[in-house]
Amino acid sequence: MKRLKLKIQLYCGNEIAMGPGKADLLDAIDREGSISGAARAMDMSYRRAWLLVDAMNRCWREPLVQTSPGSAKGGGARLTALGIAVLHHYRALQERLQGSSECAAYLALAEALLADPKASRKGDRT
Template identity: 65%
Template structure:
């Protein structure tokens, strides 16, 4: 199999031992914005409500203010929505991702890719 080497940059911003935001949490924020609830966002991502809620809880505890506002119930205005800070954090995170994606076109990556094998050798002695 002849695969072209690829660069994958995964950005995780930590708050102590907790991931304050990373690719999965950013995707969850996008889904909450789109669906208006944590449970619907979780379903859209094939994730349990509990898992989605735990991720939201972790994010909300890592920033100066919550990223997601929740209003329980079935009445108008219930569900979940991104706060102003949530929108800002998500926007900055996506911009950072986009900036770093350009690294795959850099001369430094090209130099590394030229020396990289398409697959590991079976043995170091081979």
């Protein structure tokens, strides 16, 4: 059976407030304790990670990530209570959607989908 990949994106205006990559970044921040550590773990630039965190923090009623400046005691980042809740609910929604792969609509799409695309006919003059 062919596999369809369903992706959940939550929008705040034109901004993606939460999606699979941002959820992965939140997991990495929770695990690593910093944005830079999370960025390294995900093989992404610190700037990119910081911009994603900034976008998330601007899209929710409260920030999802709280940062502390570096010092002798060390800086870092942690998920706020809302960040933990949003991540938990997003992962639960992903899980629920994965479980819907036996519904009639999913099966109909999987049946109509080819395993590989047909050869391009661009340039075919017939």
